[in-house]
Amino acid sequence: MAGSVEMSVTGGVALVEISNPPLNLLTMHVRSELRLVMERIGCDSSVRAVVLRSTGDRAFSAGSDISEFPRDARAGHRRAVQEHSCYDAVADLPQPVVAELSGHVLGGGLELALACDIRVADATAHLGLPEVKLGVFPSGAGTQRLPRTIGVSQAKRMMLLGEIVDADRALELGLVDEMVPRGQATAAAAEIAGRIAGQPALAVQAIKKAVDHGLRFGTRAGQALEAELIAGLFATHDAQEGVQAFLESREPQFTHD
Incomplete structure (x- = not known):
């Protein structure tokens, strides 16, 4: 073919x-x-x-x-x-x-x-x-x-x-x-x-997922998903590394998890 x-x-x-x-x-x-x-x-x-x-x-x-x-x-x-x-x-x-x-x-x-x-x-x-x-x-x-x-x-x-x-x-x-x-x-x-x-992969994927979900199901549904996704992200290595690197004025070392 x-x-x-x-x-x-x-x-x-x-x-x-x-x-x-x-x-x-x-x-x-x-x-x-x-x-x-x-x-x-x-x-x-x-x-x-x-x-x-x-x-x-x-x-x-x-x-x-x-x-x-x-x-x-x-x-x-x-x-x-x-x-x-x-x-x-x-x-x-x-x-x-x-x-x-x-x-x-x-x-x-x-x-x-x-x-x-x-x-x-x-x-x-x-x-x-x-x-x-x-x-x-x-x-x-x-x-x-x-x-x-x-x-x-x-x-x-x-x-x-x-x-x-x-x-x-x-x-x-x-x-x-x-x-x-x-x-x-x-x-x-x-x-x-x-x-x-x-960029940290989990945050990137959360952005795409939240945007697409809101466009498909409306703003309220998008906001609800935002809350779920950000709750999970705060516990990730990359979120903690990103915040710590900012506080220490250094480049973050993301591991994408």
């Missing part, structure tokens, strides 16, 4: 790379492989941050393989469920995920990027959800994650018109968090992930 997903870990950062040239299409096989890799990462306590990228410079991903589009309702439902399980596996990781974006970031490719916590794009990136032009719509949670990222009206505009925006406009919208010159997204994403990996 065409396409693969590779993973390597260095210094607490997992590099996950999608390879399905030339446009890194998200076939059913690639999505299945990506979900399995994410499940492995979620169980690996040595991984403290993740960079998600693709091979080549033409596309992070130009989206789904249109030749795989189903022709009946039952198959269409199965496809949407598989997409959700893949992108949710990225979003639900306890570790933060930094997406490295260049070239085409379209359709399912943008839906995958939206499942990440931080998005870094270089100047070649073009992003959009143009599915409406095919008579369908972004059903890999694009209708859910895009409004939460750039606001309801702007998200509706992009999806209803099938608009594709360049990196500058994506930065203005908040669709990406950082824009760098061509060819520099790799270094920028690695730098962010490395800095995250240097």
Whole structure:
């Protein structure tokens, strides 16, 4: 089957790379492989941050393989469920995920990027959800994650018109968090992930969990989880080390437990 997903870990950062040239299409096989890799990462306590990228410079991903589009309702439902399980596996990781974006970031490719916590794009990136032009719509949670990222009206505009925006406009919208010159997204994403990996892992994971929980279930539920998480963190080695190091005016030595 065409396409693969590779993973390597260095210094607490997992590099996950999608390879399905030339446009890194998200076939059913690639999505299945990506979900399995994410499940492995979620169980690996040595991984403290993740960079998600693709091979080549033409596309992070130009989206789904249109030749795989189903022709009946039952198959269409199965496809949407598989997409959700893949992108949710990225979003639900306890570790933060930094997406490295260049070239085409379209359709399912943008839906995958939206499942990440931080998005870094270089100047070649073009992003959009143009599915409406095919008579369908972004059903890999694009209708859910895009409004939460750039606001309801702007998200509706992009999806209803099938608009594709360049990196500058994506930065203005908040669709990406950082824009760098061509060819520099790799270094920028690695730098962010490395800095995250240097922070105490349990505190990092608590931040991601509390934010996501509050967005999903509301402010009160988020506050309740905050109280539970901070109670546990106060008893950890890293919290005690961080406070003691501050009082002693020295750099903390975190052990990520």
